Amino acid sequence: MSSVSAVAPRIPAFPPISRGPLETLQVNLGYRCNQACTHCHVDAGPNRTEEMPAAIIDLVLQFATRQRVPVLDITGGAPELNSHFRSLVARGQGLGLQVIDRCNLTIIEEPGHADLPTFLARHQVRVIASLPCYDADNVDTQRGLGVFAKSIRALRALNREGYGQPDSNLILDLVYNPVGPFLPPAQASLETTYKERLSTEHDVRFNRLLTLANMPIARFRHALAREGTYTKYMDLLVANHHAANLSQVMCRSLLSIDWQGYVYDCDFNQMLGLPLSNGHQRTHLSELLTRDTAGLPIVVGNHCYGCTAGQGSSCGGALGA
Numbered sequence: 262m263s264s265v266s267a268v269a270p271r272i273p274a275f276p277p278i279s280r281g282p283l284e285t286l287q288v289n290l291g292y293r294c295n296q297a298c299t300h301c302h303v304d305a306g307p308n309r310t311e312e313m314p315a316a317i318i319d320l321v322l323q324f325a326t327r328q329r330v331p332v333l334d335i336t337g338g339a340p341e342l343n344s345h346f347r348s349l350v351a352r353g354q355g356l357g358l359q360v361i362d363r364c365n366l367t368i369i370e371e372p373g374h375a376d377l378p379t380f381l382a383r384h385q386v387r388v389i390a391s392l393p394c395y396d397a398d399n400v401d402t403q404r405g406l407g408v409f410a411k412s413i414r415a416l417r418a419l420n421r422e423g424y425g426q427p428d429s430n431l432i433l434d435l436v437y438n439p440v441g442p443f444l445p446p447a448q449a450s451l452e453t454t455y456k457e458r459l460s461t462e463h464d465v466r467f468n469r470l471l472t473l474a475n476m477p478i479a480r481f482r483h484a485l486a487r488e489g490t491y492t493k494y495m496d497l498l499v500a501n502h503h504a505a506n507l508s509q510v511m512c513r514s515l516l517s518i519d520w521q522g523y524v525y526d527c528d529f530n531q532m533l534g535l536p537l538s539n540g541h542q543r544t545h546l547s548e549l550l551t552r553d554t555a556g557l558p559i560v561v562g563n564h565c566y567g568c569t570a571g572q573g574s575s576c577g578g579a580l581g582a
């Protein structure tokens with residue numbers, strides 16, 4: 262096992278896990294974002310300048326083709342701010358990949374992005390959009406003043422293209438994460454409430470709600486430290502660890518690629534600077550074109566309890582333990 266030393270000795274070492282067959286290539290196009298949310302594990306914001314260049318995007322598509330990876334999961338920052346975003350989507354779809362856009366919704370109201378819903382629909386992109394509550398105040402507290410109203414307008418624009426509608430194959434999933442240092446409620450019941458509230462109050466439709474726990478890293482960790490609640494939150498995660506979730510954590514089947522083409526077990530490890538296990542050297546995607554990553558040990562640390570606590574948490578929502 263590769264493991265990161267514990268921040269506090271009383272936290273038990275996270276159990277060793279290893280990689281399985283690769284199903285998803287999660288590509289971080291850069292850390293620039295039109296928002297600067299309080300919980301952001303990427304520390305993304307308008308002033309970040311990192312952006313995946315065209316040569317690395319070519320490499321991503323080459324890798325996905327050679328390794329027959331079925332899913333291309335595009336994230337950021339706001340990935341749409343990368344000037345190569347639309348080219349990546351179109352080429353990925355052309356190669357038969359299932360393309361996911363992790364969209365913050367408000368990007369649709371930024372100059373030059375009004376036609377994004379039409380573009381995404383044309384390329385059959387699955388949209389996974391952040392909306393941490395159906396209540397405007399909670400969303401604006403976490404994501405910035407006015408974000409809820411903009412998000413609702415963006416969701417309606419996606420609905421008009423057919424996203425989230427009955428009998429449509431255009432998938433629109435929403436992402437919930439808690440506004441504070443607590444675990445998400447049960448995914449299924451919260452989805453029912455979201456559907457009721459968004460439909461009756463805002464005439465908005467969507468497919469599934471994905472509940473994610475906040476990871477105790479980056480901006481959220483700084484907020485916990487400021488409030489003096491970091492230790493309490495870690496205790497909560499450790500106390501609610503479910504070993505059954507270990508078999509489903511996303512790092513078993515996903516590779517995370519940073520804007521320069523370096524490879525990690527997941528987006529969280531990318532942000533912590535913990536590269537794919539390779540004798541402490543960073544591994545570049547170009548070195549993996551013909552290599553099978555199944556069986557490699559996953560680099561784990563205290564933050565991993567954020568994936569296994571309670572019902573579990575992954576890019577695809579609760580793990581169902």
Ligand code: SF4
Pocket residue numbers: 294295296297298300301302303304305306337338339365391
């Ligand atoms: S959480 Fe998403 S929308 Fe908010 S700053 Fe981070 S990348 Fe941007």
Ligand code: SF4
Pocket residue numbers: 510511512513526527528529530559560561562564565566568
């Ligand atoms: S943070 Fe989660 S996804 Fe990442 S390595 Fe740890 S358990 Fe796996």
